[in-house]
Amino acid sequence: MSTRFAQPVDSFRHEALLYAGMDDFLAGTMPFLRGGIEAGETVLVVESAAKISLLRAELGGDGDSVMFADMSVVGANPARIIPAWRDFVTENGGGGRRLRGIGEPIWKERAPVQLIECQRHESLLNVAFAPGQPWWLLCPYDTEALDPGVIDEARRSHEFVTAGNNVKRSDDYRGLDASGAPFDLPLPEPGPGVQELAFDAGSLVALRRLVSMNATSAGLSPARAGELVLAVNEVVTNSLVHGGGKGALRIWRDTTGLICEVRDPGRFHSPLVDRERPAAPATGSRGLWLANQLCDLVQIRNFRSGTAVRLHVWLGTPTGHHQNGSTATD
């Protein structure tokens, strides 16, 4: 067995594992897990239900000391993954206790719009954990199922990349500063049928009516419609309080769902603005955090002209259903 997995890390180690097929997946993950278990580390695996069964079977009784979580639940909205890892580190770290985890946020069935945000999530992991307690996160990438471009991006978002026995520092890693640099990847312009409403401090009621009408006519249940209305209300309130006091809402449908976009002339200063869990009730803005809890996907951009926040709610069958590895155990 490789001894490299027995070594403690002295900083946050964000490592991509490139694998081809289930045997390769097990060959890459099992020594990592066993190394953690033997060192008495707390281990959390966030994977598909199918891969969790596979790993449990391989680990046998040793699997009892490992925690598992379903990535299709935890990472349904990828912006909820960092808070989940934060909880893991906070609850289990400290006092010199060692930690490691496996997380596979990207799989073939992720819709393109989700993939982009998952890739942003991978970069933000560096920002979220570089300054804190040392721990080791292994992120498997399925080279047979994913486009080569996705693998190239994994080399940019991870400082270390492993394929088979080849472990190395990634020459393409973009580094910590660039990982948290303002995200200004262009957003595709909506097709026809967009409704637009410029807003200021007097517009909240009108905005809620517009979103509610659209949510209802799109077929959302009253509960989900209410959640979207609340999410838009909070993001707009954020714009009114912190983003210059005015902005514009656009709302439309595409093939995946209903989309509400809030633009304002302000700027987000923290790259983790939407994934820092709010603390005490009295503290300020929590609109973007809330949007991530209420919506299926939230896209945040810092453009020269200001900020854009797109809130997505899937209609019909959710996209990005987690299926990878499902044929391996059946």
Add this chain to the structure above:
Amino acid sequence: MGAVYRMDRIWAVGERVEIDNLKAPRAAGVKVYADRQLVVSRTSSPAGIKFTGEMDASNSHAVGSSIAAAMVPDHDIHVDVTDLQFCDVSGIRALVAAAGGLNHGRRLLLHGMPTQLKTVIEVVGWSELPTLEVCECKVEPE
């Protein structure tokens, strides 16, 4: 709390059509606050206040003064939210702040919680605050 003061500046002008009527007699149905989207009125049984309409950052400042107006020394505060059709985070924050300001073991009791309000409280994670209590009892019709 800096953001709260800023909200007051943003929404102070042009929104209210009727200013607080805090010195009104303590009779049920008397309005203590009203604007285009929210009315706060007194209730008698139990003694407290009732919110009707929509609460957001433009008017959540009305919560504190309305509750102060309805307070009876040494008694819990009853707040009927049955007809509060929308309440945002700033509204909940105002209710939480009002509840937190109570002393001598008094509680702020919310009656007739709509689903939307439950969602906000759950999502912001404030369902465990000791002085803010959700009452499942029926409010007597006025």
